[in-house]
Amino acid sequence: MTFAWHEPELEPDPADSEEEFIPVDCLPMNTGCDGLILSDFARRTLEGLLLPAGELWPVRVLGHQYWWYNCLAMVNALDRDVTDADWEVVEGEWGEFRWIGTPRRLVFDPKALRDAPPVFRIPEFPQGVLFGGGAFAHAVVSNGLTGFRIDPVWSEGAGGVPDPAGFGFGDALEETDPDDLERKRGEARTRLLNRRARIGQRD
Numbered sequence: 001m002t003f004a005w006h007e008p009e010l011e012p013d014p015a016d017s018e019e020e021f022i023p024v025d026c027l028p029m030n031t032g033c034d035g036l037i038l039s040d041f042a043r044r045t046l047e048g049l050l051l052p053a054g055e056l057w058p059v060r061v062l063g064h065q066y067w068w069y070n071c072l073a074m075v076n077a078l079d080r081d082v083t084d085a086d087w088e089v090v091e092g093e094w095g096e097f098r099w100i101g102t103p104r105r106l107v108f109d110p111k112a113l114r115d116a117p118p119v120f121r122i123p124e125f126p127q128g129v130l131f132g133g134g135a136f137a138h139a140v141v142s143n144g145l146t147g148f149r150i151d152p153v154w155s156e157g158a159g160g161v162p163d164p165a166g167f168g169f170g171d172a173l174e175e176t177d178p179d180d181l182e183r184k185r186g187e188a189r190t191r192l193l194n195r196r197a198r199i200g201q202r203d
Contacts, residue, residue, distance in 0.1 A: 025146045046140075076123065129166075
């Protein structure tokens with residue numbers, strides 16, 4: 001089945017309208033669906049890792065070309081027996097569906113992760129949560145990509161991270177330090193300017 005994709009124009013949060021828009025490589029999407037909004041540079045850099053597990057659709061943000069990454073890979077990688085979490089349950093005539101409401105310590109099956117694509121979802125988090133392996137994190141850092149937030153949740157050596165960041169609304173309710181925010185914005189501006197200078201020198 002095919003359909004026509006009408007490239008949508010995404011808008012920043014009205015609360016940020018007074019701030020200068022910095023076209024970082026990854027923008028958060030404030031919706032219930034999972035996905036990354038990637039700059040054209042990030043798409044070219046990461047598509048070798050991303051396309052085996054999903055699809056990229058063009059979108060625009062304030063006139064800038066971006067790409068929405070729709071992750072399609074679902075991996076049964078979580079070890080439910082030893083994962084410590086609050087579970088939500090929906091039951092009906094069709095059966096029961098359980099998902100994690102609040103994780104306290106996630107535990108993964110190392111073999112399942114070794115066979116998993118660089119970016120994937122797990123059924124215990126049906127929306128809004130993407131997981132990535134070391135190859136993905138390395139590609140983001142080594143290429144100097146901006147705007148990404150990668151929170152460690154588990155490693156084969158150290159196990160699960162207690163009360164891992166990035167889940168629920170806890171982070172959203174914390175007060176942001178204006179100086180820290182401005183520092184991060186300044187770092188992003190500098191990194192993007194340096195990249196443009198390098199690319200211009202090669203052209």
